[in-house]
Amino acid sequence: MKRFLFCLAAMLVAASAFAQVPSVKVENSKGETFDTASLLEEATPMIVSFWSTTCKPCIRELEAIYESLPDWLEEVDFRVVAVSTDDSRQLAKAKSFAEGRGWGSDFTLLFDKNQDFMRAMNVPVVPHVFVIDAKGKIVFSHTAYVQGGEVELFEAVKKSVRK
Amino acid sequence: MKYLISVVAIAVLPWIATTLYAENTDSSDSRGYVTAGFETNTNWYQNDSKTAATVPDGNFGSNNHLKLDYYNSKFSAGMQLEAYAPALVGYSAELKGVALTNFYVDWNDEDFSVTAGTFYDQFGSGLLFRSWEDRAIGLNNAVTGARVIYSYKDILNVKALWGMPRYGMKFSETQVKGADLSFVLSKLIGLDNTHIALEGSVLDRYEALDADRITDGCLPNATGWSARVNAESHGFFLKAEYVDAGQKYYYNTSYAGEGEMYHKKRGNAQLIETGYNGNGLGVNVSLRRLEWMDSKVVTQGASNVNMLNYVPALCTQYTYMLTTLHPYGARTGEITSRFTNSGEIGGQIDVFYNVKRGTWLGGKRGMKVHANFSTYHTIAEEGTFKPGNLLFRDISVDIEKQWTKKFKSTLLWSYQEFTPSYGASRTTWLSNIMVADLLYKFNSSLAARMELQYLVTFEDQKDWMAALVEVSFAPHWSVYAADMYNHGDTKVHYYNGGFSYSKSRTKVSLGYGRYKAGYICSGGVCRQIPAYTGANLSLTMLF
Numbered sequence: 001m002k003r004f005l006f007c008l009a010a011m012l013v014a015a016s017a018f019a020q021v022p023s024v025k026v027e028n029s030k031g032e033t034f035d036t037a038s039l040l041e042e043a044t045p046m047i048v049s050f051w052s053t054t055c056k057p058c059i060r061e062l063e064a065i066y067e068s069l070p071d072w073l074e075e076v077d078f079r080v081v082a083v084s085t086d087d088s089r090q091l092a093k094a095k096s097f098a099e100g101r102g103w104g105s106d107f108t109l110l111f112d113k114n115q116d117f118m119r120a121m122n123v124p125v126v127p128h129v130f131v132i133d134a135k136g137k138i139v140f141s142h143t144a145y146v147q148g149g150e151v152e153l154f155e156a157v158k159k160s161v162r163k
Numbered sequence: 164m165k166y167l168i169s170v171v172a173i174a175v176l177p178w179i180a181t182t183l184y185a186e187n188t189d190s191s192d193s194r195g196y197v198t199a200g201f202e203t204n205t206n207w208y209q210n211d212s213k214t215a216a217t218v219p220d221g222n223f224g225s226n227n228h229l230k231l232d233y234y235n236s237k238f239s240a241g242m243q244l245e246a247y248a249p250a251l252v253g254y255s256a257e258l259k260g261v262a263l264t265n266f267y268v269d270w271n272d273e274d275f276s277v278t279a280g281t282f283y284d285q286f287g288s289g290l291l292f293r294s295w296e297d298r299a300i301g302l303n304n305a306v307t308g309a310r311v312i313y314s315y316k317d318i319l320n321v322k323a324l325w326g327m328p329r330y331g332m333k334f335s336e337t338q339v340k341g342a343d344l345s346f347v348l349s350k351l352i353g354l355d356n357t358h359i360a361l362e363g364s365v366l367d368r369y370e371a372l373d374a375d376r377i378t379d380g381c382l383p384n385a386t387g388w389s390a391r392v393n394a395e396s397h398g399f400f401l402k403a404e405y406v407d408a409g410q411k412y413y414y415n416t417s418y419a420g421e422g423e424m425y426h427k428k429r430g431n432a433q434l435i436e437t438g439y440n441g442n443g444l445g446v447n448v449s450l451r452r453l454e455w456m457d458s459k460v461v462t463q464g465a466s467n468v469n470m471l472n473y474v475p476a477l478c479t480q481y482t483y484m485l486t487t488l489h490p491y492g493a494r495t496g497e498i499t500s501r502f503t504n505s506g507e508i509g510g511q512i513d514v515f516y517n518v519k520r521g522t523w524l525g526g527k528r529g530m531k532v533h534a535n536f537s538t539y540h541t542i543a544e545e546g547t548f549k550p551g552n553l554l555f556r557d558i559s560v561d562i563e564k565q566w567t568k569k570f571k572s573t574l575l576w577s578y579q580e581f582t583p584s585y586g587a588s589r590t591t592w593l594s595n596i597m598v599a600d601l602l603y604k605f606n607s608s609l610a611a612r613m614e615l616q617y618l619v620t621f622e623d624q625k626d627w628m629a630a631l632v633e634v635s636f637a638p639h640w641s642v643y644a645a646d647m648y649n650h651g652d653t654k655v656h657y658y659n660g661g662f663s664y665s666k667s668r669t670k671v672s673l674g675y676g677r678y679k680a681g682y683i684c685s686g687g688v689c690r691q692i693p694a695y696t697g698a699n700l701s702l703t704m705l706f
Contacts (some may be wrong), residue, residue, distance in 0.1 A: 020196065022234055023271055029440070030358045030395045031402075032347075033317065054480050060602075087295070088288040089475035092402070092436045093513055096445025100515025101531060104440070114285045114295055120239075122200035122230055124703040125670070143703055144665035147602070147610035148637025 020136050021048075022120045026083070027111040029095060034110060036117055039081060040136040045160045046079040047153065048130045050112075050123050052086050053094050058127035061145035062103065065153070069106055072154055076161050081108045085118050085126055129153060133160040195235025199706040202298065203227045204699065206251050211677060211696035213655050217252050218695075224251040226258070228298060230265075242266040243281075245332070253692030254301040255466040257331025264332060265305055278310040284324060286343045286364035289473030290406045290432045290456065291389045294328060302468035304460055307334045320345040328471060330460045337460055339471070341366035362391040368409070368471065370462060376412065379424045385409035387430065398441030406432040408472070411455045412462075416500045426498060428455040428505070432474075443517035449477050450510040452548060455496040477511050478537035478557055481577070483598045484629045484647050485618040489581050490682050491555040494541065502587040508550050509539030528565040535559045541586035552589050556580040573600040583623075594620035608637040614645075625651020639666055647679070661699070668705035674698065 023037035039046065047065065051058035062082055069080065082103060086094040091113050098109050112118055121130070124143075131140035131153070140156035142149070205225040208218045225248040232241035243265035250258040267280030283305055285293040296303045308326020313319075322343040327334040342365055349359040365388045372383050387409035394401045408430025418424050431454050438447030458472040476491045494507040516532045518525035536558050543551035559577040566572065575598040580591045596618045604610045614631040631645035644660035659676020680694040 020234070022239065023237075031360070031393050031400065032358055033314075033320065054482055056482060087475070088285070088473065089477060090480070092400070092438065092447040092449065095400075095440050096438065096447045096513055096515045097533075099440040099445040100443065100517050100533065102443055102517050114283055114289075114293070116283065119230075119283070119296075120232065122198040122232060122705055124200045124202045124228075124230075124705065128705070141668045141705060142638075142665070143668055143670040143705060144641075144663065146635035146637050146639070146641045146665070147604060147612075148608045148635070151607060152638040 020138065021132060024112075024117040024120045026117050027091075027113065029098075029104060029109050029111075036110070036120075039108075040132075042079065043134045044077055044079055045134055045157055046081055046132050047157060048081045048083060048121075048132060050083050050085055050118055050121075050126045050128045052084060052126055053090050053097050054086075055126045057145040060147065061127050061129070061150065062107075063101070064147070064150040066101070066103060066106060068150060068154070072157070076158055078157050078161075079108060080106065081110060083110045083112050083117060085112050085115050087115070088113050131156045131160055193235070195233055195238075197231065197233050197706075199229065199231045201227075201229045201702075201704045201706075203702045204251060204298075205701075206695070206697050206699050208252065208695055208697040211694075214657075214677060214679070214694040214696065216677070216696045217693040219249065219252055221249075222697075224249055226251050226254065226298070226301070237271050238269070239271065240266075240268045250301070252695050255331065255468055257464075257466050258301055260332060262332045264303070264329065265307075274315065275311070275313045277312075279308075281305045281307045281329075282310050282324075282326075284310065284322070285473070286341065286366065287362060287389050287391050287404050287406075288402075288434060290404065290434065290453075291364055291387050291408060291472060292339070292341060292366045292458075293473035294471075295473070300468055302470070304328045304330070304468075304471060306339060308339075316350070318347050318350045320347075328460045330464055330469065331466065335461050336371065337471075338369040339366060340369075357396040358394065360391075360393040362393065364389045364391075366409075368458070373463075375424060381412050381425055381427075382410065385411070399439050400437065400447075402434070402436040404432075404434040406430075406434075406456075408432065408456055408458060411457065411496075413455075413496075413498045416498060428496065430455040430458070430496075432456050438513075443519065445515035446513070448510065448512045451477055452508040452542070453493065453495055453506040454542060454545070455505060457495040476539075476555075477509075478539075478555065479511075479513075479535045479559055479577075483575065483596075483600075483614065483616055484631070484645070485596050485616045485627050486575070486577055486579075486598065488618070488627070488679075488681065489579065489592070489594070491539065491557075491581060492682070494539075494554060494585065497585070503545075504541045504551070504586050505545040506542050507539050507554055508542055508548060509537070509554070511535060511537035526564075528567075530565075531563040533561050533563075552582060552586045553580065553591055554582055554586050569604045571602045574598070575600070592620065592622035594618050594622075610635050610637070616647075620651075624649050624653055627651065639664055645676075670701075670703045672699075672701045674701075 023035055025033050028034040084094040127145045129142050130138050133139050139160045208222045210218055227246040229244045245264050246261040247258045265281035269278045283294045294304050294306045306326035306328050310324040312322045325340045327338055345360055345362045347360045349357050367386045369384050372381055387407055389406040391404045411428045411430050412425040415423055415426055433452045435450045456474050459469045460471050474493045474495050476493045478491055481487050496506045514534045518530040520529040538556045539554045540550035541552045543549040557579050561575040563573045577596045580593050582591050599615045602612045612633045616629040618627040627649050629647040633643040635641040642662040647657040649655055657677050657679050661674025663672035675698045677696040
């Protein structure tokens, strides 16, 4: 085990850099295949939020973002990508749920039905948000949500633009 | 304990590495990058005569996962280390010790990808085949082998895989070989606002059989297939799937030395999902019939998460305490000495509606309404669509309303009816559950949330009540206290409380409480858990 730990440490030290967005195939609202690497093509900052229909803090966080978005967009140009981690059982429900909350008009909605994107980003639990700058670099990441936490998130978006 | 020390030691390595290199490294660095996730759920158990709580040896249980991935352009590699010291109460007995459970290398190009090692995958809705991980219920049936995916201009997507699905801490001797094809017709004929895809899969499962089964004419291979249509146009959608899950063998409980020792059945399922999403309205209807759809990684395996396909309950998955006392689990077909039921038939309808701001109902801030109706029955006659005894029925309505900038309420009513005999008799138990979920924001960083719940029933343990209070201090702290009380019969309080702290990529929570025996459900799959009382430490970190 000690040898294994040493090898692992050597590999990590040799290879570490800022995490980015890997290429993973998920679904968009129409059921079409969507490559997550294409999120970087627009070259604007974005919030990527992992959520599910059975996660109440996730919904509260996305609702808070949705409510604040018109004011935030007056200050900074950025996008919100909401990634549902609901599996095929809840997939149709997640799409209807998002539509029933009006998110479809303001967010880019993606559906990660076998949690491949979630795994690739090493998200252990939802809610989890990332702020990704215009160059595709992850500059902020946060696990869990408490009411009012969206203020810190927006500060991270503004900071990503100033950099 | 040495397992735990190993895992904790490994957990700090990614942090050291990412800290050392985080300052001056550009995202386009040719050395690539590493990400890692660490999670521990650790319980300390104590005796509790009120609930006959289960207490393991050492009064201790701990589930730990460390996942590491390395990305460099189109190449990636990774591993997952798991340690159970021992596993938490109620988790599969096969989860024990420490092991490097998953490892893979992957090349992901524009139109093809190749994976060697451990991977997760799913064909269609998963009724034929799904390999996935759900730590909440201790499920991980990842496949170790090889997979190739080829795509042609978003029109054709072909996938082939071979491997051995995981069972417990190791990979089983069961082998799966499969292929999946998706043909996007709408792309081929140039339809811009319409998506039409024709899909199909085939899966062969091989498992060496014991002598009894071979003598009885059972075969080691079971080959199944599925055919699917997915269509979407201007908000309207339709998904249809037919599954032939191959040959299944069920032990003949009345076998007495003559006749068939195993009943031979052909697994099959039909699923239709249709509806409309647009203009603030979301409607979806699901209809499903299952027959002999049980598919295990290891036929004789006793694990409570021994599954090679995904057959979830298609109904609302609640999260409020009293709404989850009797969760429904899909019936995939069973032969017992009491009765035979080949599966289930039923469906659900969901309606989500966003009542616009400025309308009479919506008021200044709008209102969200959701209603669900779901009903499932046994199959009265094998091979038919005739519904038999009621298994589960749920009617629910929930309304979410933001009254002022500071105050929001969610009201839920759910009528649940289920059979305690899994459909063997017509007897059902009814319950009505009411929930009020109230949120008040004092200022931008201080908020309080309260849940008040009541369950009315004349059966089982009669009426229940529950309450929860949670106070959050943004952006880091949250404290809560809750109690669920059965005042209709047992007079037992199921109390719990705790706090959580989250900062950046780390969340830690500490709680203490008494938990009821029952089912824990995640993603529509349920696992039975015993009662326990004690403290829980949960820590998640992303590097």
